[in-house]
Amino acid sequence: MTAVSPFVAVLATGCIETDDTYSATTSAVSVSAYTSSGCTTAVVLGLSKQIADEISCMNPTSLTRFSPGGNLTFTSNAVLPYLGAPAKTALLKVSANSSIQINSAFRALPQQYLLYRWYQQGRCGIEDAATPGRSNHQSGRALDLQNWGTRISAMRNQGWSHSVPGDDVHFDHTASPDIRGKDILAFQRLWNRNHPNDRISEDGDYGPGTEAALRSAPATGFSIGATCGTQRENTGANILAVDGPDRIAPGAHATYSITVENTGTVAWPATTRLMVAGGTASQLYDAQSWTSPTEVGPINTSILPGARGTIDIEITGPMVTEETPAFTQLTLVADGDDLGTINIAVTITPNGDEGISGEADDMHDDGIEVTGGCNAGGNGSWAAALLPLLLVFRRRRR
Template sequence: MVAVGVGAAGCGMPEDPNYGVFESEVAVGTYTTSTCSTSVVVGLSKQIAEEIGCMNPGALVKFTPSANLRLTSNAVLPYLGAGAKTDLEKVAADRVVQVNSAFRTVAQQYLIYRWFQLGRCGIPAAATPGRSNHEGGRALDLQNYSSVIPAMAARGWSHNIPNDPVHFEHLGSPDIRGRDVLAFQRLWNRNNPADKIAEDGAYGPATEARLRAAPATGFPAGATCSTRDQAADVVMIDGPDKIAPGAKASFAVTIKNTGIVEWPATTTLVVAGGGTSELYDSDTWTSAKEVGAIGAAVAPGANGIVTIDVLAPMVTEETPVFTQFSLSNAGTSFGTINIAVTVTPNGDEGTSGDADDAHDDNDVMGGCSTGGSPASWAALLIPALLAFRRRRRG
């Protein structure tokens, strides 16, 4: 059976209690000490990406995973600039491309930077928030980089960053670093009219304080120009980026019902397309094609937390495994949930999927940012006082 909790995504409190009005949500700052995957801020990150799309149409476009275009973890945010997206999909038309990291938001970069500062999650180096190449919308880290270098080069993807073999840059696309900071500032002000901050695209103490206090699953009011293509909006995935062969893991997926009808308790989570999953766990799933019924109704506008237990296949080399699940009831699909994880024999399942990002500096390849001029500051942050415990099956 699938375990479902209905209501808010968590009960953590922000590091800065004077900022914001999101007491019932888990704050971004909570996760500096309690996880190693940026998938916990996917809801807020999608809102930031959508806000950028409202400000600059075409600056970020979503790409869809496929049999050839594979995501290696739930932390991968599948957005790129329009030109970069097109050229990536052309490469993936006739070969497998395994994506470790694509566009990254200031919320994700904040967590990575804090993990680096705290010596957590295997992060060897990290740019300050607002300055990562991945915030520019034209960078990729590829797991199978060595087999696709010529094909990527033929489509405008540069691969000449010293000591960072996984990293590619699409130099023909604009570098939009700073736009994610501005997007967050706009979202904060939209939801906090009594506590507005400057909308300048610069990452400084005021912006960081609000980012720490912001709800990881996203604000009540997101991008005003965007529309959802399905009723199930995944706003958080709490689980590992990497697991060992034969190991079990749990993914607590927070989904928001953005539709107009209730999802009945009999709604089932099945493998999309009628196929089977390599992550099948015979102890908890109904079959290799179905995880089970959600067991509790989810009303329109409410959040439900679906816990999916998985069993990693036995492999001898790093292998990305991806399964798309469908929330279905009586022939009606409410939407999909994607679970991606890398099965690694190297015993580094406690490592972030972004740990391979050895080069994450501010001015690689001479890119020109179209955002503000981010401020640099070195104040260390206070770790979160409350650690959000993962919701696991009993």
């Protein structure tokens, strides 16, 4: 792994039509940096998780976390696994007896912002997208399923509606509360907590001040996240960003740069090894870089408790003849101890549509009114201080 040199950024204020590249608030890569590169919202997972946690602080049942495993499969790293408590219960009842392949669940404000900007730019295969704040996926009660066609009856039996014209993959749990706007309020609260001298309105509206703050916000999350007693599930490794494709062709090679935070109490030594959980051979095994089908290899650098680093993991798509989700859970192992887990999810597609976003077109917003853009009223301009850049470590083996 090699260290990347620090950089500084110049911050524009006010209502901006162009996208910034770096966050001057933390000298980290900003949300807006990804509007013109890549096609996965997994690059803003860190900030999106903080928003989900903040919503849980405001109301613990508004969003609850679920995990892949058993019959539940994620089709990309962009899936943010949160739903309202009733919707989660209904989902788990379906998955107790049926396989469920999830393309998208809760979608936080930064993720929707990226999808909307990609749609505006004609990028990433997105043919339609709701404006930030209006998407069904910001409601906490929506799912997109890759295997939707064989799960309609089972989902309906647990209260999931399948009634959006032209959006076959989409389901809504209409008995659950619609929390749209809460992710905007959560972001505003997080921003103000980290910028007490450059506050924006905490009104749940997507006004120009909120939009400008979002563009400049660090994609991997603020220094200070949710501070209530409700804690996110701690696996020892908090995944802050996964930069890599949502979809690849059979036999294709791909690299995933995973920004991870050591949330444990002990350092990860350089000899820490990435092993396939359960010791089974991974279908994403890359013969050029992995030690074996059950082991990626050592991380080659020490990451202290509370510190962050970026690990590059290379994969090869299995040879399949139909669209197939592929999922591998990796365990960080040192001296026989499991220190944390890292999940890799990707859809293998033989249909020639690799490289596009794994999240379905977002064509339904229920007409909820959310202000936004340069024509909307709202928050004032702001500026922020520069802080040192986190040193980023990269692991690459060929």
